[in-house]
Amino acid sequence: MGMTRKAFLGVGAAAVCSGAFGGIALALGGPDELLRPPVVRDEAEFASRCIRCYRCISVCPTGVLAPATLDDGLLAMRTPKVDFHRGYCDFCNKCVDVCPTRAIEACDPLQPSEGRIGYAVVQPDRCLAYSTGCLECEEACPYDAISLDADNRPVVNVDACNGCGTCEYVCPALVYRSFSGGTRRGIVVVKNEAQEEKQRASIEG
Incomplete structure (x- = not known):
């Protein structure tokens, strides 16, 4: 099923706001030590793309993804992080598939x-x-x-x-x-x- 016009506009607006937020993150210094879904190559770019939609968290089959909290830093709040006390990553790429802004990229676990x-x-x-x-x-x-x-x-x-x-x-x-x-x-x-x-x-x- 394709994305509705309302949903498309919602994602677009969120992406614009998130882009501005990412600029602030770059200026103030992002949460460089947070473990992210596979794979996030650049923290500042991730902050500019992630719209905090929780889609990646909801589809994770092992439960390893969780929303970052205030303890992880104000700029990181509600972005997905990896928590290995909850689970592990099997590189299924489901988080990659559902991300509407391509904030998460696929990677080869053997490379x-x-x-x-x-x-x-x-x-x-x-x-x-x-x-x-x-x-x-x-x-x-x-x-x-x-x-x-x-x-x-x-x-x-x-x-x-x-x-x-x-x-x-x-x-x-x-x-x-x-x-x-x-x-x-x-x-x-x-x-x-x-x-x-x-x-x-x-x-x-």
Whole structure:
């Protein structure tokens, strides 16, 4: 069924408003560390295209997409973000298909260098493999991006990791351990090197 004239005009008006909003986001600095649906190549362009229609969130079969909240930043509110505590991404492209403004682009999960959600980083202070032993993330990774070292600790092949989040989703660290006020698991997906450095600093600090 084609889009009605009323719906078409609504999308057009929203896109114009969103374009202005995206300009503000670019000027003030967007939420560069938010994990986005696959694939968002440029945060400022995404902010200018996304009309906060929730269509991508509603069709996601794994439930990994959620609307950003005020905690994620004022400019990011109500835009879709990836939350690997809720699910994982299977790159089904349903979010791409329903996006009316093409804010989300399709990508090949087997070619992470051409576009990905992020990449996984092991958190030694929380990973159970560093204490009692655990193989969950290595066994669950559908892309063979995680291997084990000589001590059976997970090692991520960043070049092969597309940030699908299956490893973070299945990580049992928060189930078997109690971390006061903590939400991080033994392996987390980060968007870029800056976010990885921030994660490392929080551990060392």
